[in-house]
Amino acid sequence: MTDQIPAILVLAPLFGALIIGLAGQKDHRVCFPVTIVSLLVSLFAAFGAVVEVVRSGEIDYFMGGWEEPIGIGIHLHIDSLNAPLLVAIGIVSVLVAIFSIRRIGDKNTEKTPHFYSLYLMLCVGLFGITIAGDAFNLFVLIEVSSLTSYGLIAMGSSRRGTLAAFNYVLMGTVGASFYLLGVGYLYLMTGTLNMQEIHTIFLANPDIASSKAVAISFILILIGIWIKMAFFPLYGWLPNAYSYCPSSSACILAPLMTKISVYVMIRVMLGVFGIEWVFASPGYSNLVVWLAVIAILAGSMLALAQREIKKMLCYLIVAEVGYMVGGAWLADEKLWGLTGSLYHILGDAAMTLCLFLAAGIFAKRFNAIEIEDLEGLFKKAPWTAAGFVVGALAMIGVPPTCGFFSKFYLIRGGIEANHWEFVVALLVSSLVNAVLFFRIFEIAFFGNKPPEGHGHHEEEVAELKEEHHPEIPTWTGTSSLLVASAIVILLGIFNGEIVELIRIGLEDLPQFASRL
Amino acid sequence: MAEFFQQSFHAHFNFWIYVILMMIGLWALIAKNNLIKKLIGMSIFQTAIILFYVSLGVKAGATIPILDPYGNKEQAAAYAEESDPAKGKNEKKGTEEKGDSSYVGKKSPNPDIMANPLPHVLMLTAIVVGVATLGVALSIAQMIFKEFGSLEEDEILEIVKGGNVDD
Known part of the structure; x- marks a missing residue:
């Protein structure tokens, strides 16, 4: 059974999506249990994968036994870098599914089965991206997750959401096409699509690795992935898409999509091109770190200018993507930046989930879209407020939440790599986050709302219409929020163990034996 | 000049075509005002990459x-x-x-x-992905038309900015 873990991870939600697509049309009550069961199976498999990886090292799985030299097999690869990520995807998807039950599953609308089958297909795509060992399969899985997320974003009743989804389709397709083009050049130069084999060929033939076509393919792949992850100059699609879609969609997309794209970038850097090749010319890595610095500062400043809660959180995501990309490109000798960036993928998934769940609950229950609408809400909904505060403290970087430790590793990497601009950007961003969130705390606790209503224009509530259903208790959303905030703290407390796992994964890669 | 033409254009004819097609697609995607024309640009963009892959696998004779x-x-x-x-x-x-x-x-x-069959097989998958993307994009464009009554980007943006969003 443990041999089949990689297959189960991907196939459980896939079959769930099929069942919902077929049976859900007839009876909507099938949707929710099938979603939860198939996601729990995946989560269980993800835990199994972590245990396997810790016990016996990397897992390589070939679908149908078609091993690499024979044909283009489907190669799935799990090591200690992506195993924790699998658990993160599993936990986030289960929690958001529980959160969504009141919002999507409590009424007999015709959209319910569509939502859940798209939701499960998105999870298939995310799990698949994380464990794909083949550059072309990775493209297909990126498109699986992107196509489903276009659908999930366009599902809301908001007109601006539809428009944002359309822009996202255009940007996302361009990104994926750039990635595909880059893979084409890689195939042209190496004659294989398997990531490990490409890497072996590069190590064996330095003349291929140093050719212009390979450099161009790396740039094309990077631009493609940067569009997908909303890295600074290419972030335009993100804020509207994530803030005008239904909260259940935002809660699954915001914590996972951008982070998984960051992971794909790191995987391509480490596993395909090799870190020595990537950092061979310091000019380029300096350029990327500077871009990340701009991303962090611009994201934080734009967040400061927002009046809507979700928009503000979206710009914070842009800043956080800057943290992770910058950390990955620091190129310090002991790779603390890369470690911090991998750890921050997990931590940021947890804290973004926290904040978006809380924002979703505030929007739904109290119709609080703008920051000023939060006035006095912490008293009305203390548990939701607690979850929000934990998420916010993690964003600021207060110990013992995970935000503190990821900043610690990133800053350590920045200092060792002599990238002081990155360190300064991180500190400034923490300060801005503190200003942002304490402003919200002030309004929500003490409610010093400005006296005049300043034309408080009716913003659209991008929710599918909710009809209260007595069968489903109100605590479902709050309980998943509380679990998420507990995870934020647990990730912080157990940061040593997680970082150790990541370091083991980094040491396993051949090119690091000399470095660590 | 003739030699340059021979070497860099004639020998890599299909690669030039794919780059030109790709740029046409990208231009339409960015500059066109009509959403359907943007989608046509997107399709040209994707097709250009399919052309690139197909020419990787081709050999004379x-x-x-x-x-x-x-x-x-x-x-x-x-x-x-x-x-x-x-x-x-x-x-x-x-x-x-x-x-x-x-x-x-x-x-x-x-x-x-x-x-070489592999790039062609890959492109079968990529064509399917492209069709799916186009399908999703067209249905979203249809939703936009239903909600805004227009497919021209400037008119839609005016409606959004004007604040007469009444749902």
């Missing part, structure tokens, strides 16, 4: 890559004559096998006379 012992015997025989006998590790294997096939047993299939 190549056949389809099928291992067919009863098929193209003349070509196989011609290959057997031409090919380098030093390569003949497979010849040993061939004597063990029986049958009227002069092709499969004695020689491993000759890659020189075959087109």
Whole structure:
């Protein structure tokens, strides 16, 4: 059974999506249990994968036994870098599914089965991206997750959401096409699509690795992935898409999509091109770190200018993507930046989930879209407020939440790599986050709302219409929020163990034996 | 000049075409005002990449890559004559096998006379992905038309900015 873990991870939600697509049309009550069961199976498999990886090292799985030299097999690869990520995807998807039950599953609308089958297909795509060992399969899985997320974003009743989804389709397709083009050049130069084999060929033939076509393919792949992850100059699609879609969609997309794209970038850097090749010319890595610095500062400043809660959180995501990309490109000798960036993928998934769940609950229950609408809400909904505060403290970087430790590793990497601009950007961003969130705390606790209503224009509530259903208790959303905030703290407390796992994964890669 | 043309344009003809098509697509995607025209640009963009991949696998005078012992015997025989006998590790294997096939047993299939199938197979998948993307994008465009009553980007943006969003 443990041999089949990689297959189960991907196939459980896939079959769930099929069942919902077929049976859900007839009876909507099938949707929710099938979603939860198939996601729990995946989560269980993800835990199994972590245990396997810790016990016996990397897992390589070939679908149908078609091993690499024979044909283009489907190669799935799990090591200690992506195993924790699998658990993160599993936990986030289960929690958001529980959160969504009141919002999507409590009424007999015709959209319910569509939502859940798209939701499960998105999870298939995310799990698949994380464990794909083949550059072309990775493209297909990126498109699986992107196509489903276009659908999930366009599902809301908001007109601006539809428009944002359309822009996202255009940007996302361009990104994926750039990635595909880059893979084409890689195939042209190496004659294989398997990531490990490409890497072996590069190590064996330095003349291929140093050719212009390979450099161009790396740039094309990077631009493609940067569009997908909303890295600074290419972030335009993100804020509207994530803030005008239904909260259940935002809660699954915001914590996972951008982070998984960051992971794909790191995987391509480490596993395909090799870190020595990537950092061979310091000019380029300096350029990327500077871009990340701009991303962090611009994201934080734009967040400061927002009046809507979700928009503000979206710009914070842009800043956080800057943290992770910058950390990955620091190129310090002991790779603390890369470690911090991998750890921050997990931590940021947890804290973004926290904040978006809380924002979703505030929007739904109290119709609080703008920051000023939060006035006095912490008293009305203390548990939701607690979850929000934990998420916010993690964003600021207060110990013992995970935000503190990821900043610690990133800053350590920045200092060792002599990238002081990155360190300064991180500190400034923490300060801005503190200003942002304490402003919200002030309004929500003490409610010093400005006296005049300043034309408080009716913003659209991008929710599918909710009809209260007595069968489903109100605590479902709050309980998943509380679990998420507990995870934020647990990730912080157990940061040593997680970082150790990541370091083991980094040491396993051949090119690091000399470095660590 | 003629030499330059020969080397960089004539020899890489299809690559130039793919780059030109890609830029046309990207331009339409960015500059066109009508959403459907943007989608046409997106499709051209994707198709350009399909052209790139297809030209990776093409060879002049190549056949389809099928291992067919009863098929193209003349070509196989011609290959057997031409090919380098030093390569003949497979010849040993061939004597063990029986049958009227002069092709499969004695020689491993000759890659020189075959087109590379892999990029073409990949593009079948990419075409499917492209169709799916176009389908999703068109249905979203339809939703936009239903809600805004227009497919022109500037008109839609005016409605959004004007604040007369009444849902």
